[in-house]
Amino acid sequence: MSLSTTQRIPLRSEQKFRPVEFSALAFLRASALVSIVTTLAIVVVLVYESIPFFRHVSPWEFLLGTQWTPLLEPRAFGVLPLVVGTLHVVIGAGLIALPLGLLTGIFLSEYAGPRTRALLKPLVEVLAGIPTVVYGFFALTFVTPILQRFFPSIGLFNSLSASIVVGIMILPFVASLCEDTLRAVPRSLRDGAYALGATKAEVTLKVVVPGALSGVLASFILALSRAIGETMAVTLAAGSTPKLTANVLESIQTMTAYIVQVSLGDTPRGTIEYQSIFAVGLLLFLVTLALNIASNRILKRFREHYE
Protein backbone atom coordinates (compact mmCIF):
# COMPACT_ATOMS: atom_id res chain seq x y z
CA MET A 1 0.00 0.00 0.00
CA SER A 2 1.44 3.31 -1.02
CA LEU A 3 1.66 6.12 1.48
CA SER A 4 -0.18 8.54 -0.73
CA THR A 5 -3.45 6.70 -0.76
CA THR A 6 -5.66 7.90 2.01
CA GLN A 7 -8.69 6.02 2.97
CA ARG A 8 -11.88 7.98 2.63
CA ILE A 9 -13.91 8.10 5.78
CA PRO A 10 -17.59 8.83 5.11
CA LEU A 11 -19.07 11.69 7.10
CA ARG A 12 -21.29 10.49 9.87
CA SER A 13 -24.83 10.84 8.67
CA GLU A 14 -26.52 10.83 12.04
CA GLN A 15 -26.08 13.38 14.80
CA LYS A 16 -23.93 11.85 17.47
CA PHE A 17 -25.41 11.95 20.95
CA ARG A 18 -23.12 14.04 23.15
CA PRO A 19 -24.13 13.58 26.79
CA VAL A 20 -22.16 16.54 28.15
CA GLU A 21 -23.58 18.98 25.57
CA PHE A 22 -27.06 17.62 26.08
CA SER A 23 -27.06 17.79 29.86
CA ALA A 24 -25.38 21.21 29.89
CA LEU A 25 -28.12 22.60 27.67
CA ALA A 26 -30.84 20.95 29.75
CA PHE A 27 -29.36 22.29 32.96
CA LEU A 28 -29.04 25.86 31.62
CA ARG A 29 -32.60 25.76 30.31
CA ALA A 30 -33.87 24.57 33.67
CA SER A 31 -31.99 27.34 35.48
CA ALA A 32 -33.48 29.97 33.23
CA LEU A 33 -36.90 28.45 33.72
CA VAL A 34 -36.69 28.71 37.52
CA SER A 35 -36.81 32.48 37.54
CA ILE A 36 -39.60 32.64 34.98
CA VAL A 37 -41.69 30.08 36.85
CA THR A 38 -41.10 31.87 40.16
CA THR A 39 -42.21 35.20 38.76
CA LEU A 40 -45.31 33.67 37.24
CA ALA A 41 -46.09 31.81 40.46
CA ILE A 42 -45.87 35.05 42.45
CA VAL A 43 -48.26 36.77 40.06
CA VAL A 44 -50.68 33.84 40.21
CA VAL A 45 -50.63 33.72 44.01
CA LEU A 46 -51.08 37.51 44.30
CA VAL A 47 -54.04 37.51 41.94
CA TYR A 48 -55.59 34.32 43.33
CA GLU A 49 -55.35 35.43 46.95
CA SER A 50 -56.63 38.92 46.31
CA ILE A 51 -59.76 37.76 44.46
CA PRO A 52 -61.65 37.01 47.72
CA PHE A 53 -60.56 40.41 49.03
CA PHE A 54 -62.03 42.20 46.05
CA ARG A 55 -65.31 40.30 46.61
CA HIS A 56 -65.66 42.17 49.89
CA VAL A 57 -64.12 45.47 48.88
CA SER A 58 -64.68 46.87 45.43
CA PRO A 59 -61.49 47.83 43.55
CA TRP A 60 -62.94 51.34 43.36
CA GLU A 61 -63.28 51.59 47.14
CA PHE A 62 -59.82 50.07 47.55
CA LEU A 63 -58.06 52.48 45.19
CA LEU A 64 -59.87 55.69 46.10
CA GLY A 65 -60.76 55.22 49.76
CA THR A 66 -59.04 57.56 52.18
CA GLN A 67 -59.33 55.43 55.32
CA TRP A 68 -57.15 52.41 55.99
CA THR A 69 -58.23 50.71 59.22
CA PRO A 70 -58.14 47.00 58.44
CA LEU A 71 -57.44 45.87 61.98
CA LEU A 72 -59.88 48.14 63.82
CA GLU A 73 -63.64 48.50 63.79
CA PRO A 74 -65.15 50.00 61.72
CA ARG A 75 -62.94 48.49 59.07
CA ALA A 76 -62.03 50.52 56.01
CA PHE A 77 -59.90 49.46 53.10
CA GLY A 78 -58.99 52.63 51.24
CA VAL A 79 -55.40 52.18 50.19
CA LEU A 80 -54.64 55.86 49.55
CA PRO A 81 -53.06 56.49 52.98
CA LEU A 82 -50.58 53.68 52.29
CA VAL A 83 -49.93 55.02 48.80
CA VAL A 84 -49.33 58.49 50.16
CA GLY A 85 -47.05 57.06 52.85
CA THR A 86 -45.07 55.33 50.14
CA LEU A 87 -44.97 58.56 48.13
CA HIS A 88 -43.46 60.37 51.13
CA VAL A 89 -40.55 57.99 51.08
CA VAL A 90 -40.21 57.85 47.30
CA ILE A 91 -40.31 61.61 46.81
CA GLY A 92 -38.09 62.34 49.80
CA ALA A 93 -35.55 59.68 48.85
CA GLY A 94 -35.68 60.80 45.21
CA LEU A 95 -35.00 64.42 46.14
CA ILE A 96 -31.87 63.28 47.91
CA ALA A 97 -30.62 60.43 45.76
CA LEU A 98 -31.33 61.59 42.21
CA PRO A 99 -29.41 64.90 42.21
CA LEU A 100 -26.66 63.64 44.52
CA GLY A 101 -26.37 60.38 42.59
CA LEU A 102 -26.16 62.16 39.24
CA LEU A 103 -23.57 64.60 40.59
CA THR A 104 -21.56 61.72 42.07
CA GLY A 105 -21.77 59.92 38.73
CA ILE A 106 -20.61 63.05 36.89
CA PHE A 107 -17.74 63.48 39.30
CA LEU A 108 -16.65 59.85 39.02
CA SER A 109 -16.91 59.74 35.26
CA GLU A 110 -15.71 63.20 34.20
CA TYR A 111 -13.66 64.77 36.95
CA ALA A 112 -12.09 62.12 39.17
CA GLY A 113 -8.67 60.85 38.18
CA PRO A 114 -8.17 57.10 37.81
CA ARG A 115 -6.84 56.78 41.36
CA THR A 116 -9.64 58.77 42.97
CA ARG A 117 -12.18 56.75 41.04
CA ALA A 118 -10.58 53.46 42.02
CA LEU A 119 -10.86 54.52 45.65
CA LEU A 120 -14.23 56.24 45.61
CA LYS A 121 -16.34 53.92 43.50
CA PRO A 122 -16.07 50.84 45.74
CA LEU A 123 -16.64 53.12 48.71
CA VAL A 124 -19.90 54.40 47.24
CA GLU A 125 -20.94 50.89 46.33
CA VAL A 126 -20.38 49.69 49.89
CA LEU A 127 -23.41 51.82 50.80
CA ALA A 128 -25.49 49.47 48.68
CA GLY A 129 -24.23 46.46 50.57
CA ILE A 130 -25.32 47.56 54.04
CA PRO A 131 -28.32 45.52 55.25
CA THR A 132 -31.47 47.61 55.11
CA VAL A 133 -32.31 46.86 58.73
CA VAL A 134 -29.10 48.66 59.67
CA TYR A 135 -30.35 51.70 57.77
CA GLY A 136 -33.58 51.39 59.76
CA PHE A 137 -32.03 51.65 63.17
CA PHE A 138 -29.56 54.22 61.86
CA ALA A 139 -32.60 56.35 61.03
CA LEU A 140 -34.20 55.69 64.38
CA THR A 141 -31.17 56.20 66.60
CA PHE A 142 -29.11 58.71 64.66
CA VAL A 143 -31.08 60.63 62.03
CA THR A 144 -34.24 61.25 64.04
CA PRO A 145 -32.36 62.62 67.12
CA ILE A 146 -30.55 65.07 64.82
CA LEU A 147 -33.81 66.09 63.18
CA GLN A 148 -35.29 66.64 66.63
CA ARG A 149 -32.88 69.52 67.14
CA PHE A 150 -34.28 71.31 64.13
CA PHE A 151 -37.92 70.22 64.45
CA PRO A 152 -38.75 69.77 68.14
CA SER A 153 -42.26 68.56 67.21
CA ILE A 154 -40.99 65.63 65.18
CA GLY A 155 -42.22 62.19 66.24
CA LEU A 156 -40.02 59.25 67.12
CA PHE A 157 -41.37 57.67 63.96
CA ASN A 158 -41.50 60.01 61.00
CA SER A 159 -41.33 59.77 57.24
CA LEU A 160 -38.54 62.34 56.96
CA SER A 161 -35.84 60.23 58.57
CA ALA A 162 -37.03 57.19 56.63
CA SER A 163 -36.82 59.18 53.38
CA ILE A 164 -33.31 60.35 54.21
CA VAL A 165 -31.95 56.87 54.84
CA VAL A 166 -33.73 55.36 51.84
CA GLY A 167 -32.22 58.22 49.80
CA ILE A 168 -28.75 57.29 51.05
CA MET A 169 -29.52 53.65 50.33
CA ILE A 170 -30.44 54.17 46.65
CA LEU A 171 -27.78 56.82 46.02
CA PRO A 172 -25.00 54.37 45.08
CA PHE A 173 -27.39 52.74 42.68
CA VAL A 174 -28.00 56.03 40.86
CA ALA A 175 -24.34 57.07 41.05
CA SER A 176 -23.02 53.80 39.70
CA LEU A 177 -25.54 53.53 36.85
CA CYS A 178 -25.08 57.20 35.92
CA GLU A 179 -21.32 56.80 35.89
CA ASP A 180 -21.55 53.81 33.56
CA THR A 181 -23.86 55.55 31.15
CA LEU A 182 -21.85 58.80 31.19
CA ARG A 183 -18.64 56.94 30.49
CA ALA A 184 -20.30 55.18 27.58
CA VAL A 185 -20.60 58.52 25.77
CA PRO A 186 -17.84 58.25 23.16
CA ARG A 187 -14.68 60.24 23.53
CA SER A 188 -15.10 61.53 19.99
CA LEU A 189 -18.16 63.55 21.09
CA ARG A 190 -16.20 65.14 23.91
CA ASP A 191 -13.38 65.94 21.48
CA GLY A 192 -15.90 67.49 19.11
CA ALA A 193 -17.14 69.82 21.81
CA TYR A 194 -13.67 70.69 23.08
CA ALA A 195 -12.62 71.53 19.53
CA LEU A 196 -15.42 74.09 19.39
CA GLY A 197 -13.95 75.84 22.41
CA ALA A 198 -16.11 74.31 25.12
CA THR A 199 -14.75 74.16 28.65
CA LYS A 200 -14.89 70.98 30.70
CA ALA A 201 -18.10 72.01 32.46
CA GLU A 202 -19.69 72.92 29.13
CA VAL A 203 -18.66 69.63 27.58
CA THR A 204 -20.15 67.77 30.55
CA LEU A 205 -23.42 69.70 30.75
CA LYS A 206 -24.10 70.27 27.06
CA VAL A 207 -22.80 67.09 25.46
CA VAL A 208 -22.06 64.28 27.91
CA VAL A 209 -25.13 64.46 30.18
CA PRO A 210 -27.61 65.03 27.30
CA GLY A 211 -25.87 62.25 25.40
CA ALA A 212 -26.44 59.89 28.31
CA LEU A 213 -29.93 61.12 29.11
CA SER A 214 -31.71 57.84 28.47
CA GLY A 215 -29.42 55.96 30.81
CA VAL A 216 -29.68 58.67 33.45
CA LEU A 217 -33.50 58.61 33.33
CA ALA A 218 -33.56 54.82 33.43
CA SER A 219 -31.30 54.83 36.49
CA PHE A 220 -33.66 57.34 38.16
CA ILE A 221 -36.69 55.16 37.55
CA LEU A 222 -35.00 51.98 38.70
CA ALA A 223 -33.80 53.71 41.87
CA LEU A 224 -37.31 55.03 42.57
CA SER A 225 -38.82 51.61 42.06
CA ARG A 226 -36.36 50.32 44.63
CA ALA A 227 -37.45 53.05 47.03
CA ILE A 228 -41.06 51.95 46.54
CA GLY A 229 -40.21 48.37 47.37
CA GLU A 230 -37.94 49.23 50.28
CA THR A 231 -39.35 47.64 53.43
CA MET A 232 -37.20 47.17 56.48
CA ALA A 233 -35.85 50.69 56.91
CA VAL A 234 -39.25 52.31 56.46
CA THR A 235 -40.96 49.82 58.75
CA LEU A 236 -38.49 50.69 61.48
CA ALA A 237 -38.22 54.41 60.94
CA ALA A 238 -41.53 55.63 59.55
CA GLY A 239 -43.81 53.75 61.91
CA SER A 240 -47.14 52.08 61.26
CA THR A 241 -49.76 54.78 61.24
CA PRO A 242 -51.60 54.83 57.92
CA LYS A 243 -52.34 58.50 57.48
CA LEU A 244 -53.31 60.74 54.61
CA THR A 245 -50.94 63.57 55.41
CA ALA A 246 -48.42 65.82 53.76
CA ASN A 247 -46.51 66.36 56.99
CA VAL A 248 -43.18 64.56 56.83
CA LEU A 249 -42.61 65.00 60.55
CA GLU A 250 -45.42 62.59 61.38
CA SER A 251 -45.51 58.83 61.45
CA ILE A 252 -46.94 57.19 58.34
CA GLN A 253 -47.20 53.68 56.97
CA THR A 254 -46.03 52.51 53.58
CA MET A 255 -47.52 49.66 51.56
CA THR A 256 -44.55 47.47 52.34
CA ALA A 257 -44.64 48.25 56.05
CA TYR A 258 -48.30 47.26 56.18
CA ILE A 259 -47.54 43.89 54.65
CA VAL A 260 -44.85 43.36 57.29
CA GLN A 261 -47.20 44.36 60.08
CA VAL A 262 -49.89 41.88 59.06
CA SER A 263 -47.44 39.11 58.20
CA LEU A 264 -45.81 39.34 61.61
CA GLY A 265 -49.06 39.59 63.55
CA ASP A 266 -51.27 36.65 64.43
CA THR A 267 -53.78 37.35 61.69
CA PRO A 268 -55.48 34.07 60.84
CA ARG A 269 -55.52 32.84 57.26
CA GLY A 270 -58.65 33.49 55.31
CA THR A 271 -59.66 36.63 57.16
CA ILE A 272 -60.08 39.81 55.19
CA GLU A 273 -57.09 41.44 56.91
CA TYR A 274 -55.00 38.52 55.74
CA GLN A 275 -56.33 38.79 52.19
CA SER A 276 -55.74 42.54 52.14
CA ILE A 277 -51.96 42.10 52.13
CA PHE A 278 -52.24 40.31 48.81
CA ALA A 279 -54.26 43.16 47.36
CA VAL A 280 -51.63 45.64 48.58
CA GLY A 281 -48.89 43.34 47.32
CA LEU A 282 -50.56 43.15 43.92
CA LEU A 283 -50.75 46.95 43.71
CA LEU A 284 -47.10 47.23 44.73
CA PHE A 285 -46.15 44.67 42.11
CA LEU A 286 -48.09 46.46 39.37
CA VAL A 287 -46.54 49.84 40.21
CA THR A 288 -42.97 48.55 40.17
CA LEU A 289 -43.69 46.54 37.03
CA ALA A 290 -45.00 49.68 35.33
CA LEU A 291 -41.88 51.60 36.38
CA ASN A 292 -39.59 48.88 35.10
CA ILE A 293 -41.40 48.78 31.78
CA ALA A 294 -41.21 52.58 31.59
CA SER A 295 -37.48 52.49 32.22
CA ASN A 296 -36.99 49.88 29.50
CA ARG A 297 -39.06 51.93 27.08
CA ILE A 298 -37.05 55.05 27.81
CA LEU A 299 -33.81 53.19 27.30
CA LYS A 300 -35.01 51.81 23.98
CA ARG A 301 -36.76 54.86 22.65
CA PHE A 302 -34.25 57.52 23.57
CA ARG A 303 -31.08 55.53 23.32
CA GLU A 304 -28.56 57.38 21.26
CA HIS A 305 -27.13 55.05 18.70
CA TYR A 306 -23.42 55.38 18.98
CA GLU A 307 -21.35 53.30 16.66
Add this chain to the structure above:
Amino acid sequence: MKIEALRTSQGAGPDLATGSTLEVRGCSIRYGDKPAVNDVTLAFALHRVTALIGPSGCGKSTLLRALNRMNDHIQSCRLEGQVLYHGQDIYDPAIDAAEVRKRMGMVFQKPNPFPKSIFDNVAFGPRLNGTFRGQARQALADHVEKCLRAAGLWEEVKDRLRDSALSLSGGQQQRLCIARAIANDPEVLLMDEPCSALDPISTARIEELILDMRENYTIVIVTHNMEQAARVSDNTGFLLSGDLVEFNNTADLFSRPRSKKTEDYITGRFG
Protein backbone atom coordinates in the same frame (compact mmCIF):
# COMPACT_ATOMS: atom_id res chain seq x y z
CA MET B 1 14.97 72.42 9.50
CA LYS B 2 14.50 76.10 8.84
CA ILE B 3 11.85 77.48 6.54
CA GLU B 4 14.30 79.96 5.04
CA ALA B 5 16.60 77.09 4.19
CA LEU B 6 13.79 75.36 2.36
CA ARG B 7 13.11 78.39 0.21
CA THR B 8 16.67 78.70 -1.02
CA SER B 9 17.12 75.05 -1.86
CA GLN B 10 16.34 73.66 -5.29
CA GLY B 11 12.83 74.17 -6.69
CA ALA B 12 10.29 76.75 -5.70
CA GLY B 13 9.92 75.57 -2.10
CA PRO B 14 6.64 75.73 -0.20
CA ASP B 15 4.23 78.36 -1.40
CA LEU B 16 4.26 80.87 1.43
CA ALA B 17 3.62 83.90 -0.77
CA THR B 18 0.41 84.66 1.08
CA GLY B 19 2.20 84.73 4.44
CA SER B 20 1.16 82.61 7.36
CA THR B 21 -0.83 82.97 10.54
CA LEU B 22 0.17 79.64 11.97
CA GLU B 23 3.68 78.36 12.48
CA VAL B 24 5.32 75.53 14.32
CA ARG B 25 8.84 76.15 15.63
CA GLY B 26 11.16 73.50 17.01
CA CYS B 27 8.22 71.48 18.12
CA SER B 28 8.81 68.14 19.85
CA ILE B 29 5.98 66.09 21.30
CA ARG B 30 6.19 62.93 23.32
CA TYR B 31 3.79 60.61 25.12
CA GLY B 32 5.52 59.75 28.36
CA ASP B 33 8.94 58.53 27.21
CA LYS B 34 7.79 57.82 23.68
CA PRO B 35 8.70 60.56 21.21
CA ALA B 36 5.98 61.25 18.62
CA VAL B 37 7.18 64.41 16.88
CA ASN B 38 10.84 65.53 16.78
CA ASP B 39 11.88 69.15 16.39
CA VAL B 40 9.49 70.06 13.60
CA THR B 41 9.47 73.55 12.12
CA LEU B 42 7.02 74.57 9.44
CA ALA B 43 4.62 77.34 8.48
CA PHE B 44 1.05 77.00 7.26
CA ALA B 45 0.36 79.43 4.45
CA LEU B 46 -2.62 81.74 4.77
CA HIS B 47 -5.59 80.68 2.64
CA ARG B 48 -3.75 77.67 1.38
CA VAL B 49 -4.23 73.98 2.02
CA THR B 50 -1.32 72.26 3.72
CA ALA B 51 -1.33 68.48 3.75
CA LEU B 52 0.59 66.40 6.27
CA ILE B 53 1.29 62.94 4.92
CA GLY B 54 3.15 59.92 6.19
CA PRO B 55 2.61 56.33 7.29
CA SER B 56 0.53 55.43 10.35
CA GLY B 57 2.19 56.44 13.58
CA CYS B 58 4.46 59.02 11.94
CA GLY B 59 3.15 61.77 14.24
CA LYS B 60 1.07 63.66 11.70
CA SER B 61 -2.14 63.52 13.74
CA THR B 62 -0.27 64.36 16.93
CA LEU B 63 1.22 67.41 15.23
CA LEU B 64 -2.22 68.47 13.97
CA ARG B 65 -3.78 68.11 17.41
CA ALA B 66 -0.96 70.19 18.87
CA LEU B 67 -2.08 73.11 16.71
CA ASN B 68 -5.28 73.65 18.72
CA ARG B 69 -4.08 72.12 21.98
CA MET B 70 -6.29 69.04 21.70
CA ASN B 71 -3.43 67.04 23.19
CA ASP B 72 -3.95 68.87 26.49
CA HIS B 73 -6.45 66.18 27.46
CA ILE B 74 -3.91 63.40 27.12
CA GLN B 75 -2.16 63.33 30.46
CA SER B 76 1.15 61.87 29.36
CA CYS B 77 1.53 64.20 26.38
CA ARG B 78 4.34 66.80 26.60
CA LEU B 79 5.25 69.47 24.09
CA GLU B 80 8.43 71.47 23.66
CA GLY B 81 8.95 74.30 21.24
CA GLN B 82 6.40 76.79 20.03
CA VAL B 83 3.18 76.92 18.08
CA LEU B 84 2.74 80.50 16.92
CA TYR B 85 -0.65 81.86 15.95
CA HIS B 86 -0.39 85.45 14.74
CA GLY B 87 3.02 85.43 16.38
CA GLN B 88 1.60 84.42 19.77
CA ASP B 89 2.69 81.17 21.37
CA ILE B 90 -0.54 79.30 22.04
CA TYR B 91 1.21 77.23 24.73
CA ASP B 92 1.97 80.36 26.74
CA PRO B 93 0.53 79.66 30.23
CA ALA B 94 -1.46 82.91 29.99
CA ILE B 95 -3.42 81.59 27.01
CA ASP B 96 -6.74 79.82 27.43
CA ALA B 97 -6.90 76.63 25.36
CA ALA B 98 -10.65 77.05 24.82
CA GLU B 99 -10.01 80.47 23.23
CA VAL B 100 -7.45 78.91 20.88
CA ARG B 101 -9.90 76.21 19.84
CA LYS B 102 -12.62 78.73 19.06
CA ARG B 103 -10.36 80.25 16.41
CA MET B 104 -9.44 76.92 14.85
CA GLY B 105 -12.14 74.57 13.68
CA MET B 106 -11.40 70.87 13.74
CA VAL B 107 -12.84 68.00 11.73
CA PHE B 108 -12.15 64.48 12.92
CA GLN B 109 -11.40 61.15 11.35
CA LYS B 110 -14.81 59.70 12.12
CA PRO B 111 -17.83 61.97 11.80
CA ASN B 112 -18.82 62.88 15.36
CA PRO B 113 -22.07 64.84 15.27
CA PHE B 114 -23.66 65.37 18.67
CA PRO B 115 -26.83 63.33 19.30
CA LYS B 116 -28.86 66.49 18.77
CA SER B 117 -30.76 67.96 15.85
CA ILE B 118 -28.97 69.06 12.68
CA PHE B 119 -29.69 72.68 13.57
CA ASP B 120 -28.44 72.34 17.13
CA ASN B 121 -25.21 70.76 15.94
CA VAL B 122 -24.36 73.77 13.79
CA ALA B 123 -25.65 76.21 16.40
CA PHE B 124 -23.56 74.60 19.15
CA GLY B 125 -20.47 76.81 18.74
CA PRO B 126 -22.32 80.13 18.31
CA ARG B 127 -24.52 79.33 21.31
CA LEU B 128 -21.47 78.42 23.36
CA ASN B 129 -19.80 81.70 22.53
CA GLY B 130 -22.98 83.74 22.82
CA THR B 131 -22.33 85.09 19.32
CA PHE B 132 -25.96 85.93 18.70
CA ARG B 133 -26.99 86.62 22.27
CA GLY B 134 -29.47 89.46 22.43
CA GLN B 135 -30.17 89.27 18.71
CA ALA B 136 -33.26 88.00 16.95
CA ARG B 137 -33.56 84.25 16.62
CA GLN B 138 -33.46 84.67 12.89
CA ALA B 139 -29.84 85.83 13.11
CA LEU B 140 -28.75 82.43 14.40
CA ALA B 141 -30.97 80.63 11.89
CA ASP B 142 -29.43 82.65 9.05
CA HIS B 143 -25.96 81.84 10.29
CA VAL B 144 -26.76 78.12 10.48
CA GLU B 145 -28.07 78.26 6.92
CA LYS B 146 -24.93 80.05 5.75
CA CYS B 147 -22.69 77.41 7.33
CA LEU B 148 -24.72 74.53 5.97
CA ARG B 149 -24.56 76.10 2.51
CA ALA B 150 -20.81 76.56 2.84
CA ALA B 151 -20.52 72.88 3.73
CA GLY B 152 -22.65 71.92 0.73
CA LEU B 153 -25.30 70.34 2.90
CA TRP B 154 -28.11 72.91 2.91
CA GLU B 155 -30.11 71.56 -0.01
CA GLU B 156 -30.14 68.07 1.49
CA VAL B 157 -31.22 69.02 4.99
CA LYS B 158 -33.15 72.31 4.72
CA ASP B 159 -36.48 70.54 5.25
CA ARG B 160 -35.36 68.52 8.23
CA LEU B 161 -33.21 70.74 10.38
CA ARG B 162 -34.99 69.42 13.49
CA ASP B 163 -34.17 65.79 12.71
CA SER B 164 -31.44 64.04 14.62
CA ALA B 165 -28.01 64.49 13.10
CA LEU B 166 -27.52 60.77 13.56
CA SER B 167 -30.13 60.12 10.85
CA LEU B 168 -27.73 61.47 8.21
CA SER B 169 -25.41 59.30 6.13
CA GLY B 170 -21.71 59.15 6.98
CA GLY B 171 -20.74 61.63 4.27
CA GLN B 172 -23.52 64.02 5.26
CA GLN B 173 -22.50 63.72 8.91
CA GLN B 174 -18.95 64.69 8.02
CA ARG B 175 -20.15 67.73 6.05
CA LEU B 176 -22.33 68.60 9.05
CA CYS B 177 -19.21 68.46 11.21
CA ILE B 178 -17.52 70.83 8.77
CA ALA B 179 -20.52 73.18 8.99
CA ARG B 180 -20.34 72.92 12.78
CA ALA B 181 -16.62 73.75 12.74
CA ILE B 182 -16.97 76.80 10.50
CA ALA B 183 -19.96 78.10 12.49
CA ASN B 184 -17.43 79.55 14.94
CA ASP B 185 -15.98 81.64 12.08
CA PRO B 186 -12.49 80.22 12.58
CA GLU B 187 -9.49 81.36 10.58
CA VAL B 188 -7.92 77.95 10.53
CA LEU B 189 -9.51 74.60 9.76
CA LEU B 190 -7.75 71.47 10.98
CA MET B 191 -8.82 68.22 9.36
CA ASP B 192 -7.68 64.87 10.69
CA GLU B 193 -8.11 62.29 7.91
CA PRO B 194 -11.60 63.65 7.27
CA CYS B 195 -12.40 61.14 4.51
CA SER B 196 -10.95 57.94 5.91
CA ALA B 197 -14.35 56.67 7.04
CA LEU B 198 -16.19 57.71 3.86
CA ASP B 199 -17.03 56.14 0.51
CA PRO B 200 -15.43 57.51 -2.69
CA ILE B 201 -18.39 59.72 -3.67
CA SER B 202 -18.60 61.35 -0.25
CA THR B 203 -14.82 61.72 -0.31
CA ALA B 204 -14.97 63.53 -3.65
CA ARG B 205 -17.59 65.95 -2.26
CA ILE B 206 -15.45 66.75 0.77
CA GLU B 207 -12.41 67.30 -1.41
CA GLU B 208 -14.38 69.73 -3.59
CA LEU B 209 -15.45 71.47 -0.45
CA ILE B 210 -11.88 71.79 0.77
CA LEU B 211 -10.89 73.44 -2.51
CA ASP B 212 -13.85 75.84 -2.24
CA MET B 213 -13.11 76.70 1.35
CA ARG B 214 -9.47 77.57 0.88
CA GLU B 215 -10.46 81.09 -0.16
CA ASN B 216 -11.72 81.74 3.34
CA TYR B 217 -9.68 79.51 5.59
CA THR B 218 -6.18 78.34 6.22
CA ILE B 219 -6.57 74.59 6.02
CA VAL B 220 -4.34 71.88 7.44
CA ILE B 221 -5.28 68.36 6.44
CA VAL B 222 -3.76 65.14 7.68
CA THR B 223 -4.17 62.27 5.29
CA HIS B 224 -2.66 58.90 4.60
CA ASN B 225 -4.05 59.11 1.08
CA MET B 226 -1.33 60.59 -1.15
CA GLU B 227 -3.62 61.09 -4.13
CA GLN B 228 -5.84 63.14 -1.88
CA ALA B 229 -2.92 65.26 -0.71
CA ALA B 230 -1.92 65.79 -4.35
CA ARG B 231 -5.47 66.75 -5.32
CA VAL B 232 -6.37 69.19 -2.60
CA SER B 233 -3.23 70.71 -1.16
CA ASP B 234 -0.89 73.54 -2.09
CA ASN B 235 1.92 72.54 0.23
CA THR B 236 2.74 69.13 1.61
CA GLY B 237 4.83 68.03 4.54
CA PHE B 238 6.04 64.44 4.72
CA LEU B 239 6.57 63.03 8.18
CA LEU B 240 8.35 59.82 9.04
CA SER B 241 8.76 58.51 12.59
CA GLY B 242 8.20 61.97 14.00
CA ASP B 243 10.62 63.81 11.71
CA LEU B 244 9.55 66.29 9.07
CA VAL B 245 11.47 64.76 6.18
CA GLU B 246 10.39 67.18 3.52
CA PHE B 247 8.16 70.23 3.23
CA ASN B 248 7.54 71.71 -0.20
CA ASN B 249 4.86 72.85 -2.58
CA THR B 250 2.73 69.87 -3.42
CA ALA B 251 3.55 69.71 -7.13
CA ASP B 252 7.29 69.61 -6.51
CA LEU B 253 7.10 67.25 -3.57
CA PHE B 254 5.29 64.65 -5.61
CA SER B 255 7.11 65.15 -8.92
CA ARG B 256 10.63 65.94 -7.72
CA PRO B 257 11.01 64.73 -4.15
CA ARG B 258 14.30 65.89 -2.70
CA SER B 259 14.64 63.13 -0.18
CA LYS B 260 15.08 59.46 -0.95
CA LYS B 261 12.70 58.63 1.87
CA THR B 262 9.96 60.82 0.37
CA GLU B 263 10.49 59.23 -3.00
CA ASP B 264 10.27 55.75 -1.52
CA TYR B 265 7.05 56.64 0.29
CA ILE B 266 5.24 58.33 -2.58
CA THR B 267 6.20 55.61 -5.00
CA GLY B 268 4.71 53.09 -2.62
CA ARG B 269 7.87 51.32 -1.57
CA PHE B 270 6.71 51.36 2.06
CA GLY B 271 3.98 52.74 4.31
